[in-house]
Amino acid sequence: MDPVQLFDQTHLSIQDCGAKGRGVVTKSFIPSRTLVDISPILLFPTEEYNTHGQFTQLDHYTYRWQGGMALALGLGSMFNHSKYPNVGFQRDFENKMIRYTTLRDIQSGEELCISYGPNLWFPDMEEEIDPTLAGADKDTSGSRRSSLSSLLSVTDGTAEEFLARLQFSDSEDDKEDLQKL
Ligand SMILES: C[S@@+](CC[C@H](N)C(=O)[O-])C[C@H]1O[C@@H](n2cnc3c(N)ncnc32)[C@H](O)[C@@H]1O
Numbered sequence: 001m002d003p004v005q006l007f008d009q010t011h012l013s014i015q016d017c018g019a020k021g022r023g024v025v026t027k028s029f030i031p032s033r034t035l036v037d038i039s040p041i042l043l044f045p046t047e048e049y050n051t052h053g054q055f056t057q058l059d060h061y062t063y064r065w066q067g068g069m070a071l072a073l074g075l076g077s078m079f080n081h082s083k084y085p086n087v088g089f090q091r092d093f094e095n096k097m098i099r100y101t102t103l104r105d106i107q108s109g110e111e112l113c114i115s116y117g118p119n120l121w122f123p124d125m126e127e128e129i130d131p132t133l134a135g136a137d138k139d140t141s142g143s144r145r146s147s148l149s150s151l152l153s154v155t156d157g158t159a160e161e162f163l164a165r166l167q168f169s170d171s172e173d174d175k176e177d178l179q180k181l
Pocket residue numbers: 019020021022023060061076077078079080081082122123124125126
């Protein structure tokens with residue numbers, strides 16, 4: 001494995017995000033396409049996950065992975081879910097890590113959220129906490145909306161590919177694997 005350089009994250013903090021529990025919040029502006037975290041993962045082989053892991057707290061934190069389920073060691077376990085994620089993730093199976101990159105500009109004080117995909121295992125509290133998001137998927141002008149279709153209208157071809165890859169993570173081929181974190 002190649003050595004991986006870590007970086008300064010002093011602008012990020014873990015905070016109480018109300019009904020969502022703890023979450024990751026930035027103290028300063030972060031431009032779109034910034035790498036914000038590289039989380040190494042701990043792999044639980046499928047059998048161990050099936051017999052033990054899925055019955056524990058770990059089940060709230062694991063990502064699907066080749067050969068089992070992975071626990072992200074680092075901020076990767078602290079990102080809450082949003083239907084309008086401002087952070088995308090890519091799994092690096094070879095190096096056993098997940099990279100998290102901003103999908104749009106993020107303002108100081110905003111929470112950094114990823115999308116867990118369509119099948120949540122908890123009631124989504126996002127719109128209760130921030131009612132301005134209610135109906136945002138119908139509002140194409142909303143500045144907080146970061147769904148791919150709105151981003152595509154303002155980005156060039158290269159950026160489109162980049163954002164498409166990061167929207168839910170990984171590649172189109174992997175969509176089956178994205179039902180849960
Ligand atoms: C990977 S953890 C995220 C960190 C977690 N908030 C904590 O305090 O440990 C996933 C859990 O966070 C909570 N969560 C994440 N996004 C949420 C959302 N949009 N609405 C409600 N709960 C959420 C759920 O309990 C979920 O099982």
